[in-house]
Amino acid sequence: MKGKIFILLTLLLTVLFACTDDECHLDTETLLKVEMSVTDTSLIEGFIDSLSVVSTEWTDSIHYQTEGENNNLWLMLSPANDTTTFIFSSIPVPGNDTITFFYQRKFVLLSAECGFVTHYTINNITYTQNYIDSLKLEKNIITTDEQGLLKIYF
């Protein structure tokens, strides 16, 4: 009986080791999911479909029609600074809104193969209210395992 127990214990211990290779198979992206809701009846027609999100440091912008789905977008905060400002604009309406995130960064060596990534903890958000009615930060921690979540109500 004891022999069987020892064999079982051996199996239990040895499964702690897995065969892995030297490639990076981990998710290295850190994303803030943005869920948008349009309740202003004057904005509904084409507002989301024509939405663009830009940051002053970018050479290009996020276009909802190509990078969004089901009124959702995924943003990346800047790993170079403790603040990031995004400008939300839409062709059917003049002007725009800006959202600024204030956060703490944590540099993490994810694995020897994957290298460094940045994790974020959002502490505060400021925004203009030309078209944004309100917003709610549901999840303020952004890691490679866990997306942040921001809800914007236009």
Place this chain on the structure above:
Amino acid sequence: MNKACLKYIFSTCFLFLSFAGLAQEQTQQNQEEKKEPLHFYGIKAGINIGRFTDFVFKPERFSLEGSVDFNFGNKYFAVAEGGYSNTNLEKENYNYSSEGYFIKLGFDYNMLKKYPTDFLGVGVRIGRSSFSQDANNVIIADSHWGNIPINIPSENVSAYWLEGSFGLKTEIFENIYLGWSASIKLKLSGGDPGFEPYNIPGYGNGINAINLGVNYYIYYQIPFNRKK
């Protein structure tokens, strides 16, 4: 066959060796347990031979770990463990290094009733590590923000953790023991809020709130006041 697979095979062979020794002891010891007062039965000093496999499996790391236990009635053991670890990673997108020491204090409880010299049981430890770390020439690649260069100067960090273990030790030759233990480590505090340690000596990757580990030890029983 990659390095992790080789480590798997090494672990399996080592475990069967230690079980074989314990099974042999089982045939020799067939006496009923006797209640007796708790006596001090001596000291075992050991070295973690699993660390030497780092030369093959983790060439970026050099570490040493030793252990001393004080035997009370072959039932309770006061345990002190300590070690040193040095990690150097030089990659295309970053250089990382850490170096430091750790100490773990705790006790083991032997669940065997019929083996006056062997051990099969559980233990608990509290661990502390003091180490330095730095990273330079780091490039964080981001699809929207481009390649961001950062440098993190050397800093001194400490960390605490709680550790539970399960394992066995069996006498394979006179006063020479072979043993292994599986451990689960729970980080209590420490690290740097801006730079998570990749290697906390004695604990492992600081990004994990819980780490698992396996240790392979060879011990020498100091022949002093030993129960036979």
